[in-house]
Amino acid sequence: MTAGPRDSSLAARVASRIVGYSILTFFALVFLYPFVIQLASTFKTEPDAASRPLAPVPDPFTTSSFLRMFEGTDFPRWLANSFLVTLILTVGRVFFDSLAGYALARLRFRGRAAVFATIIAMMSVPGVVLLIPKFLVLKQFGLYDSYTALILPVIVDATGVFIMKQSFESVPVFVEESARMDGAGIFRTYWSVVLPMVRPALITLTILSFQGSWNEFPHTLVAVQSPELFTLPRGLADLVSGSLGAGTQYPLKLGAALLATIPVAVIFIVFQRYFVRGATEGGAKG
Amino acid sequence: MSRTGRRTGIYGRQGSAGWLFVAPVVVILGLFLLLPILMALFVSLTRWNGQGSPFTGDVPVVGLDNYTRLFSDPGLARLDFMTSIRNNVYYVLIVVPVQTAVALFLALVVNQRLLRGRTFFRTAFFFPSVTSSVAISVLFLFLFTNSGVINTLLGVFGIDGPRWFSDPRGIIHIALTNVGLVDPAAPPGWLANHELLGLSWWNWLSGPSVAMCAVITLVVWTTSGTFMLMFLAALQNLPVELDEASLLDGANRRQHFRYVTLPQLRPTMFLVLTLGLIATWQVFDQIYVMSQGDPAKTTLTPAYLSYRTAFRGFDYGSGAAISFVLFLIIIVLALIQRWVLRERDRVPGRRSWLARSMHRGEAS
Numbered sequence: 001m002t003a004g005p006r007d008s009s010l011a012a013r014v015a016s017r018i019v020g021y022s023i024l025t026f027f028a029l030v031f032l033y034p035f036v037i038q039l040a041s042t043f044k045t046e047p048d049a050a051s052r053p054l055a056p057v058p059d060p061f062t063t064s065s066f067l068r069m070f071e072g073t074d075f076p077r078w079l080a081n082s083f084l085v086t087l088i089l090t091v092g093r094v095f096f097d098s099l100a101g102y103a104l105a106r107l108r109f110r111g112r113a114a115v116f117a118t119i120i121a122m123m124s125v126p127g128v129v130l131l132i133p134k135f136l137v138l139k140q141f142g143l144y145d146s147y148t149a150l151i152l153p154v155i156v157d158a159t160g161v162f163i164m165k166q167s168f169e170s171v172p173v174f175v176e177e178s179a180r181m182d183g184a185g186i187f188r189t190y191w192s193v194v195l196p197m198v199r200p201a202l203i204t205l206t207i208l209s210f211q212g213s214w215n216e217f218p219h220t221l222v223a224v225q226s227p228e229l230f231t232l233p234r235g236l237a238d239l240v241s242g243s244l245g246a247g248t249q250y251p252l253k254l255g256a257a258l259l260a261t262i263p264v265a266v267i268f269i270v271f272q273r274y275f276v277r278g279a280t281e282g283g284a285k286g
Numbered sequence: 287m288s289r290t291g292r293r294t295g296i297y298g299r300q301g302s303a304g305w306l307f308v309a310p311v312v313v314i315l316g317l318f319l320l321l322p323i324l325m326a327l328f329v330s331l332t333r334w335n336g337q338g339s340p341f342t343g344d345v346p347v348v349g350l351d352n353y354t355r356l357f358s359d360p361g362l363a364r365l366d367f368m369t370s371i372r373n374n375v376y377y378v379l380i381v382v383p384v385q386t387a388v389a390l391f392l393a394l395v396v397n398q399r400l401l402r403g404r405t406f407f408r409t410a411f412f413f414p415s416v417t418s419s420v421a422i423s424v425l426f427l428f429l430f431t432n433s434g435v436i437n438t439l440l441g442v443f444g445i446d447g448p449r450w451f452s453d454p455r456g457i458i459h460i461a462l463t464n465v466g467l468v469d470p471a472a473p474p475g476w477l478a479n480h481e482l483l484g485l486s487w488w489n490w491l492s493g494p495s496v497a498m499c500a501v502i503t504l505v506v507w508t509t510s511g512t513f514m515l516m517f518l519a520a521l522q523n524l525p526v527e528l529d530e531a532s533l534l535d536g537a538n539r540r541q542h543f544r545y546v547t548l549p550q551l552r553p554t555m556f557l558v559l560t561l562g563l564i565a566t567w568q569v570f571d572q573i574y575v576m577s578q579g580d581p582a583k584t585t586l587t588p589a590y591l592s593y594r595t596a597f598r599g600f601d602y603g604s605g606a607a608i609s610f611v612l613f614l615i616i617i618v619l620a621l622i623q624r625w626v627l628r629e630r631d632r633v634p635g636r637r638s639w640l641a642r643s644m645h646r647g648e649a650s
Contacts, residue, residue, distance in 0.1 A: 013400070020401050027392060028410045031511070035413075037435060038425050053428070053435045100311040109304030115312060122315055124620050125323070128568045128589040129613040132596050132606045133322030136329060140339065153318035156311045186303040215418040217571050221593070233420040237575050240424055250428050257421035268416050272409060275416060279515045 035261075042066075042255035049250050065251035074227050075256060078235035082214060082260075085150050085231055089213035092155035094206050098198075100156070101164025102190050106176065116165070122158040127218060135222040149223035150231070154216065160205050167201035168194065204274045211264050211275075232260045330606035340602070352607035357483065363604060364484045366595075367611075370586040372485065374567060376494040377502060377587065382562040385506045389513030389558065390551070394543075396514070397521045408518070412511035419508070423575035426504040427451070436500075450500045454582035456492025457499065495584030501572050509565070513558045520554035521547075560623040567616050588612040 036056050041049045042065055044058040052059075069075045103109070104116050134153055138144040143152070171194055179193045195202070220234040230238065236256050268275055325340075332347050334340040355363040395401075396408050414422065429435040430450040437447030455470070462468045477488035494502060524547065570589040573579065579586035579594060586594075588608055596605025 017400055020395060020398055023395050024401065024403075024407045027395075028407055031410050031414055031507070034425055034429060034435075037429070041428065049428075050431075050433065053431075053433070054438055096310040096314075100308040103304045103307035107300045107304035107307065109301040112304060115308055119311070119315070122319055124617070125319065126564075126568050126613065126616045128570045129592075129609040129616070130319070130322065131593055132329070132602060132609055133326035134318065135596075136325045136340065136602075137318060137322040140325070140341070152314065156314045158311075158315065161311055186299065190307075211416055215420075217418070217420050217574075221574075222597075233418050236418075236420050236424060240427065240575055241578060248431075250431075253424050254428055257418075257424040260421040261417045264416055264418065265413070268413065269409075275412070276408075276515055279412070279415075279512050 038254050038258055038261075041251055042258050044251055046248060046251060049254075050248065062251075065255045068252050069256055069259075073239065073252075073256075074230065074235060075259075077228060078230045078232045079259065081150075081230060082232040085147070086210060086213040088151055089155055090206060090209040092151075093157055093160050093209040093213075094202065096156045097160030097205060098164045098195065098202065099190075100161045101166075102168050102194065104161065105165045105168035106194075107186070119158045119161050123162060131218055131222045134219065138223060145224050145226055145229065147229065150220060150229065153223070154213070154219055157209075157212075160209065163201060163205055163208075164198070167198040171197050200274075200277075203271065204278050207267060207271050207274045208278050210267060214264055232256075236260055326606045326609065329602055330610055332603045334602045335600045336596075336602055348603065352603045353611070355604065356607060356611060360484055366583065366586065366591055367588070367608060368483045368485045369489075369583050370588045370591040372490055372492070373494065373498060373584060374569070374587045376492075377498060377569065378563065378566045380494060380502050381505050381509075381566050382559060384502075385510050385513060385562055386555070386558050388506060388510040390517050390555075392510065392514040393517035393521055397518060408515075411514055414508045415511040417508075419571040420575055422504065422508055423572045426500065426507075427576055430500045430503075448496045451497050451577055452581050453496035454580075454584045456495050456584070458491055458493030460496075461493075492584075495581070497577055497581055498585050501569070501576060501585060504572055504576075505566075505569065509562070513562070516558055517551065517554055520551055524550055556626065560619065560626075564616055564619050564623070567612065567619070588615075 037053065040056050040058055041053070043061050043063065044052075045060060045062050045064070048055075048059060100119075104112060104119075135144070138149045138153070143149045175197065176189050176194060179189045184193065215233060216231070217233040217237065220231050224230065224234070227235070227238070236253075239253055239256060329340050330352055331349055332340060332345045333351075334345045338344065355361060356367045357364065392411050396404050396411070398404075431437075432447075432449050436450070440447040459468075459470055463470050468474060473488040477491065478486050480487045482490060568589055569587050570593070573585055573587055573590045574593070577585040579590055589612060592605045592608035592612065594605075595608060596602045599605075
C-alpha cells in the first residue's frame with residue numbers, strides 16, 4: 001500500500017482503516033469472547049462463575065468440574081459413544097455417498113434419472129419433520145435403543161451423494177476410458193483411478209460428515225433412550241434439562257459443552273478452507 | 287449424461303454395477319426416509335399412543351381428526367398449535383432480516399482489500415456456525431442467566447436486564463405498555479374480544495417473548511457466519527473494481543455500494559433470504575435445550591410442539607399431523623425458492639452454482 005498523493009486522502013485512508021479494524025475487532029469479540037468465557041468458567045468455582053461471569057481468568061483456579069464430570073456423570077461413556085458413532089458414520093457416508101455419486105455421474109443404468117431425482121427430493125425433506133417417522137420405523141424393525149439405531153438410518157446422506165456426483169462429473173472422461181482399455185474393472189477404475197482425482201471433494205465430504213455426525217442431536221432423541229447409548233450432544237442436553245438441570249452447576253455443564261466443541265474446533269482450524277468450501281458451495285447448515 | 291456407455295459396449299456390466307453402487311444409498315434412504323414418511327402419514331390418521339405397533343387393528347383410525355383439531359376445532363390442540371405458529375412467525379420475521387443484514391455487513395467489512403488479517407476475522411466470524419447446536423445452547427443459557435454476562439453488560443449501560451428465560455411478555459406488548467397505550471392486565475376490548483383461529487388478536491400481536499429474544503440472539507449469532515461466507519464468495523466474484531468498494535470511504539463509496547454492488551448481490555441476497563426462511567421454520571435443538579417451549583408456551587415452535595405432543599404427551603397421531611403441516615409449510619417455501627431460482631438460471635451468466643447450493647442448503 002503506497003502513500004496517497006494527497007495528505008487528505010492519506011488521512012482518509014488511515015481513518016477508514018481504523019474504523020475498519022474497530023468494527024472487525026468488535027465483532028471478533030462478539031463471536032469469540034463467549035468461548036473465552038466458556039473456557040474460563042469451566043475452571044471456575046461455582047460462586048466465582050456466578051458472580052464474575054465476564055472475567056476471563058478463574059479465581060481460584062479449579063479442575064473440580066472435570067472431576068465431577070468424569071466421576072459423577074456418564075460423560076466418559078457419552079464421549080466414547082460419540083467417537084465411535086462419528087467414526088463409523090464418517091467412513092460410511094464417505095464410502096457409500098461417493099460410490100453412489102460415481103454411479104450417478106458416470107455409469108449408465110436403467111432408472112438412473114429416477115434415482116437421482118429421488119435423491120434430490122430427499123434432500124429437501126427437513127430433518128425435524130422426520131423425528132416421529134424415524135421413531136416409528138426403528139420401533140417397527142425392533143432397532144430402537146441400539147447402536148444400530150444411532151448409526152444405520154443416517155449412514156448415507158443425500159447431500160453427500162449430490163456433492164460427489166458433481167465432482168465426479170468434473171473429471172475428464174478419457175481418464176476412465178484409458179483405464180478401461182487397460183482392462184481395469186469398473187470398481188477398480190473407480191477406486192484407484194477416479195477417486196484419487198476428486199480428493200478435495202472427498203476431504204470436504206469427510207469433514208462435513210464428521211461435523212454433522214459429531215453434532216447430530218435430533219436423531220439421537222428418537223433413536224435411543226438408555227443413557228449408556230447417549231452421544232455427547234444427547235448427554236449434554238440431558239444434563240441441562242434432566243436431573244442435574246434444575247441447579248446451576250454451570251462450570252460442569254460448560255466444561256462438558258467445551259469438550260463437545262473441541263474436536264470440531266480442531267478440525268475446523270486445520271481444515272478451514274474445506275469448511276469454507278462446504279459452506280459456500282453447500283449453503284447453510286439449516 | 288455419460289459419454290462412455292454404449293461405445294465401450296459394456297452397458298450390461300455398467301447396468302448391474304450402477305445398481306450395485308447406488309444400492310446402499312437407495313436401500314437406506316428407502317427404509318429410513320421414504321418408508322417412515324408413509325408410516326407417519328398413516329399414524330397421523332390414528333390415535334396411536336405409543337403402545338404396541340401402530341399397524342394393528344387395535345389402533346383407532348380417526349381420519350383427518352388430528353388435522354381438523356389443529357385448525358378448526360376449538361380446544362387445547364388448536365390453541366397450542368396456533369401459539370407455536372405465532373411464535374415461529376415472529377422468530378422468522380426477526381431472525382431472517384437480521385442475520386442477512388449482519389452477514390452482508392460482515393462480508394463487506396471482511397472483503398476490504400486494505401485490511402490485514404482478514405482470514406483471521408473470517409474464521410472468527412464463521413467459527414460459531416460449525417459447532418454443536420446443543421453445546422452452543424448450553425453456553426447461551428449461561429450467558430443469559432439472571433445475573434449473567436448479558437445482564438452484566440446491560441448493567442454497564444444502566445439497563446436492568448430481564449429474567450430472560452422466565453419472562454413470557456411479548457416485546458410488542460411491552461413496547462405498547464411502556465408508551466402508555468395499553469394496560470397489559472386489561473387489553474383493549476377490540477383486541478381481546480376478537481379471535482382468529484383460537485387466539486385473540488391481542489395474543490397474535492404479542493411479538494416474540496423476552497425468552498424468545500434470547501433464542502433469536504443465539505441463532506443470529508450462530509448462522510450469520512455461514513451467510514457471510516456466501517456473500518463473501520459473491521463479492522469476490524464481482525468485477526475487480528468493485529472489490530475495493532468500501533462502506534467507509536465517504537458518500538461516493540456509499541452510493542457506489544447502493545447503486546452498483548447491492549444490485550449485483552441480488553441473487554445471493556435472495557438465496558440467503560430463502561435459505562434462512564426455510565431453516566428458521568425448523569428451529570428445534572435450541573428450543574429443546576434452552577426453554578422446552580416455556581415460559582408460558584412462548585418459545586413453543588411447530589417442530590418442538592410436534593416432538594412434545596408425540597414423545598411427552600404420547601399422542602403420536604397429533605404429533606405426526608403437526609409434522610406434516612410443518613412439512614407442507616417448508617415444501618411450499620422450497621418450491622417458491624426453486625421456482626424463482628430456475629427463472630434466474632435462464633439469465634445469461636454464471637448463476638448455476640446458485641441452484642446447486644440451493645439444493646444442498648435445504649438438506650440436513
